[in-house]
Amino acid sequence: MFKNLFKRNNKQEELKDKELVSEDGKEDSLIEESNNLKEEPGKSKLSFFDKLKAGLDKTRKGMTEKIDGILKSYTKVDEELFDDLEEILVMADVGVNTTMEIIDRLKDRVREEKVTDPNGVRELLKEEIGNIMKESGLDNRLQIEPSPAVILVVGVNGVGKTTTIGKLSYKLKKQGKKVIIAAGDTFRAAAIEQLEEWSKRAEVDIVSHMEGADPAAVIYDGIQAAKARKCDVLICDTAGRLHNKKNLMNELNKIFRVIEREYPDAKREVLLVLDATTGQNAISQAKVFKEVCDITGVVLTKLDGTAKGGVVIALQWEFSLPVKLVGIGEKIDDLQEFNTDDFVEAIFN
Ligand SMILES: Nc1nc2c(ncn2[C@@H]2O[C@H](COP(=O)(O)OP(=O)(O)OP(=O)(O)O)[C@@H](O)[C@H]2O)c(=O)[nH]1
Ligand SMILES: [Mg+2]
Incomplete structure (x- = not known):
């Protein structure tokens, strides 16, 4: 019955071997195409929800529209229908375990509520996806009140850390907070320059050292500057190019110790x-x-360029990681606070 799932599982094992390796640029053309739909910051006529919907367009096409197609092609609710739904969810990167849980719950609901029309399954599926995402009682809001707060941004190279810091600085500044950023990715000079560029765009202060400097020393200076300038939020960039887990752990632990002290x-x-x-x-x-380390939340970037937005569901249910922000484009205001209800509405409506 899970023939398709097992096929997919092998593929996932292959991908696991690439741990800590990002696939930067993989869907560039899609990203470009989708960004053309966006408007300039400040001139946007789209509402918060419309923007989220536009950002999730590919996920909606890859997941919900396929679900609708399948539901239309069936005249009764049977095992084969569940198998087809299962396959769509796995292909949308909901993950095997999470998908199986959703389908089991869906079957229970269908049985309990005696649903015989395939069209009746849609609403139940939507509800169960929302339920599973909210089950562990995760708080999707950034915990940065009361001031001061420090936000450490981690992740492998190319995922969008620096861009996210730029966008987040801009967002928090617009909310009236005094923000300062620390260029903790000292691995290459270009990384520091990139963050300096973002600090200008967002009009926030930056603390940086030379290429090759100790990241923990940069964070130390960032903290002293944040205190002296009475900043509300200090946001710290970190290097993504740490080749193995041990290096990563050493570097992050050193930074945590500085923050702690x-x-x-x-x-x-x-x-x-x-x-x-x-x-x-x-x-x-x-x-x-x-x-x-103790991750307190996830920023999921480049949602605008992928049909794999289903990964949000697995992150929240299987890994108990609250998604706090989503990146839906490359521009300064293409970062949104994440909210499970809005996400489910945006992909199902
Ligand atoms: N379409 C799209 N592109 C994004 C988004 N977030 C980041 N990017 C792009 O992803 C690329 C990498 O972003 P960076 O911010 O440099 O990534 P990083 O994690 O800091 O990379 P390293 O410093 O190399 O570790 C850039 O071209 C960004 O414009 C997003 O939400 N949507
Ligand atoms: Mg970077």
């Missing part, structure tokens, strides 16, 4: 940035980072 009263967020276009690879990265 120098800024013990600051609220703390450790945001793991994952690239939605990498689907199951993002899941593998979440596993590795969860082992290395």
Whole structure:
């Protein structure tokens, strides 16, 4: 009965081998195409929800529209229908375990509510996806009140950490917060310059050292500057190019120790940035980072360029990681706070 799932599972095992390797640029053409739909910051006529919907367009096409097609092609609710739904969810990167759980619950609901018309299954599926995402009682809001707060941004290279920091600085500044950023990715000069560019665009202060400097020393200076300038939020970039888990753990632990010692009263967020276009690879990265440090939330970027948005469901249910922000484009205002109800509405409506 799970023949399709097992086929898919092998593919996922292959992807797991690529842990900590991002697939940067994989769906570039899709990203470009989708970004052309966006308007300039400040001139956007789209509402928050319309923008989210546009950002999830490919996921809706890859998942919900296929579900609708399948439901239309059946005249009764049978085992084969559930198998087809299962396959669509797995292909949309909902993940095998999460998909099986959703389908089991769906079957229970169909039985309990004596649903015989395939069209009746849609609403139940939507509800069960929402339920499973909210089940562990995750709080999707950034915990940065009361001030001060420090946000450490981690993730493998190319996932969108620096871009997210730029967008988030802009967002928080617009909300009236005083923001400062620390260029903790000292791996290459270009990374520091890129963050400096974002600090200009968002009009927030930045603390940086030279290429090759100790990241923990940059964060230390960032903390001193945040205190002296009475900033509400300090956002720290980190390097994505740490080749193995041990290096990653050492570097992050050093940074955590500095924060612990120098800024013990600051609220703390450790945001793991994952690239939605990498689907199951993002899941593998979440596993590795969860082992290395206490991730408090996920930023899922590049949702605009992928049909694999179903990965959000697995992150929240299987890994108990609240998705706090989603990236839906490359522009400064293409970052949104994540909310499960809006997500489910956006893909099902
Ligand atoms: N379409 C789209 N592109 C994004 C999004 N977020 C980031 N990007 C693009 O992804 C690419 C990589 O982003 P960076 O912010 O440099 O990624 P990083 O994680 O800092 O990478 P390293 O510094 O190399 O570790 C850039 O071209 C960004 O414009 C998003 O939400 N949507
Ligand atoms: Mg970067």
